[in-house]
Amino acid sequence: MGFFDFMTEDVAIDLGTANTLIIHNGKVVIDSPSIVAKDRTTGKIIAIGKKANLMQGKTHENIKTIRPLKDGVIADFEASEQMIREFVKQIPSIKKRFFFPPSLRMVICIPSGITEVEKRAVRDSAEHMNAKEIYLIHEPMAAAIGIGIDIMQPKGNMIIDIGGGTTEIAVIALGGIVCDKSIKVAGDVFTNDIAYYMRTQHNLYVGETTAETIKIDVGAATEDITVPPDDILVQGRDLLSGKPKQIKISYREIAKALDKSILRIEDAVMETLSQTPPELASDIYNTGIYLAGGGSMLRGLDKRLSRKTDLPVYVAEDPLRAVVRGTGIALKDLEKYQIILMK
Numbered sequence: 001m002g003f004f005d006f007m008t009e010d011v012a013i014d015l016g017t018a019n020t021l022i023i024h025n026g027k028v029v030i031d032s033p034s035i036v037a038k039d040r041t042t043g044k045i046i047a048i049g050k051k052a053n054l055m056q057g058k059t060h061e062n063i064k065t066i067r068p069l070k071d072g073v074i075a076d077f078e079a080s081e082q083m084i085r086e087f088v089k090q091i092p093s094i095k096k097r098f099f100f101p102p103s104l105r106m107v108i109c110i111p112s113g114i115t116e117v118e119k120r121a122v123r124d125s126a127e128h129m130n131a132k133e134i135y136l137i138h139e140p141m142a143a144a145i146g147i148g149i150d151i152m153q154p155k156g157n158m159i160i161d162i163g164g165g166t167t168e169i170a171v172i173a174l175g176g177i178v179c180d181k182s183i184k185v186a187g188d189v190f191t192n193d194i195a196y197y198m199r200t201q202h203n204l205y206v207g208e209t210t211a212e213t214i215k216i217d218v219g220a221a222t223e224d225i226t227v228p229p230d231d232i233l234v235q236g237r238d239l240l241s242g243k244p245k246q247i248k249i250s251y252r253e254i255a256k257a258l259d260k261s262i263l264r265i266e267d268a269v270m271e272t273l274s275q276t277p278p279e280l281a282s283d284i285y286n287t288g289i290y291l292a293g294g295g296s297m298l299r300g301l302d303k304r305l306s307r308k309t310d311l312p313v314y315v316a317e318d319p320l321r322a323v324v325r326g327t328g329i330a331l332k333d334l335e336k337y338q339i340i341l342m343k
Contacts, residue, residue, distance in 0.1 A: 008132065009094055009102040012331040013084070014109050014142070014324035015122070017069045018164025018187055018294065020049075021321060022087055023328035024094075028321060030087045034164075036066045036079045045079075048086045057207040071165040071184050072111040072139070073118040074125065081125040088129060105133040107331040107341065109323055111166050112138045113182025119342075135341040137330055138177060139163070139323055140170035143292040146326030147316045151175050151340070156280030157287055160269065160305075161323060162186050162295025167265055169272045171280055175339050179275040185264045187295045190215055197257035199239065202247050206236035220251040221262050221301040229299070251299065262301070266308045273309065288312035292322035 012023040015034070022030035032049030039046055040062050047055065056065045068080035088094060094102060106126050110119065119136065126134045143161045144151050151157070152175045161168040164187040170180035195211040198204045206214075218229045231250045238245040269289075276284065288311050291302060296319045306313040316322040330337040 007102055008105055009091075010105045010331055011088065011091070012107045012324060012327040014327055015069060015072075015074075015080075015084070016164055016323075017067070017072050017166070019320070020083070020087060021324035022091065023324055023331070024091050026328060026332070028324060029091050031321075032087065034067060034069050034083065036068060036083050038064055038066060038079065040064055045082050045086070048083050053209075057209055069165065072163060073114060073165075074121045077121060077125065081128055084125060085129050101130060103130050103132040105331075106131045107135045107137055107327050109137045109139050109142045109327045111182050112140055112168050112170060112177060112180045113166070133343075135330075135334070135343055137327055137337075137341055138168075138170070139166075140168045140180065141172065141177065141340050142323045142326035142330065143168075143316070144170075144172050144290070144326065145329050145337075146322035146324070147290050147292060149290070152336075155287070156276070156283035158272070158276075158284050158289045160265075160289060160291050160293075160296070162265070162291065162293040162298075162301075163323075164188050164294065167268065167293075167295065169268055171272065171276050171284070173280055173283075175337075178277065178280060179272055181268050181272045183264065183268045185261050185268075186293075187215075189261050190219065190258055190295065190298070193257050193261055194219075194254060197253070198234070198236065198249075201253070203239040204234065204236040204245065204247060205239050206234065210234065210236060214249060214254065215298075218249060218251040218254050219258070220255040220299040221258060222304045223252050223255045224303075225251065225300045255300075258298075262304065266305065269305060269309060285311065288314055290314050290316060292316045292319050294320050 037052035
């Protein structure tokens with residue numbers, strides 16, 4: 001078996017709508033936007049990841065940028081396969097072994113509300129990349145492991161994972177998901193809300209990349225923030241005159257723009273809490289709620305959820321990487337996490 005071990009590489013993948021992260025040998029080796037730039041005439045991939053991200057909204061008719069994953073699942077099968085294959089090729093130790101491409105043992109994380117057809121799409125694209133063993137793990141489960149929660153204990157924990165495409169809310173106990181809810185309100189919806197607000201309130205047409213920058217720089221879930229960010233200048237196209245123009249935006253305006261979407265997340269959290277068995281509810285009262293995923297970095301979101309639920313809310317220390325870290329831990333100890341992995 002020793003020789004074949006040498007031929008196999010272990011890879012943990014967090015296939016996100018916004019970013020794809022890969023762990024190999026316990027280290028995050030790929031952390032890149034999930035985006036592909038394609039030549040329309042030849043159908044060839046020109047760029048992936050960061051390079052393709054720079055092209056977004058700036059292409060001419062021969063080039064199109066695709067985000068192969070939508071709402072946490074594969075929307076464009078071919079593009080996603082090419083993207084994952086390129087990312088795997090970029091892993092340093094696999095790059096070196098050019099003549100003998102290794103067979104892969106993979107753990108891939110998927111949203112908890114995924115259908116069987118979508119599961120098969122993930123599995124198929126992994127098989128096409130020379131993966132011999134494929135395991136799937138639910139995102140909230142991976143996030144819980146990544147945060148450092150002992151999921152095998154007879155104790156209830158509530159995880160909210162706000163990614164790019166979906167928000168996953170789950171109550172976990174004894175290595176299983178007791179009740180969960182997956183809603184398609186997350187980072188991408190926040191970005192669209194901001195772009196819509198700029199159009200309707202300021203007659204300013206901004207692209208997706210600009211809206212994303214506004215969200216990161218001055219995004220807020222509530223107006224009462226202890227350390228408010230400075231106002232920023234935003235450039236775009238004036239919808240009335242057609243000329244480029246610049247305006248000043250404050251976090252208060254963005255809090256207004258995002259209010260409706262955050263209300264939907266609050267409702268989903270309340271619904272999940274209402275389905276939680278009483279014994280686990282008492283555990284959650286003591287442990288609080290954990291937030292992971294890029295969306296949890298929105299200023300004041302923890303405060304707002306805490307106010308709504310009357311529970312303490314904690315943000316994971318590196319929320320962007322909590323899910324992939326948990327996937328990597330599960331990959332390292334397949335025996336221990338056998339019950340939560342789907343083969």
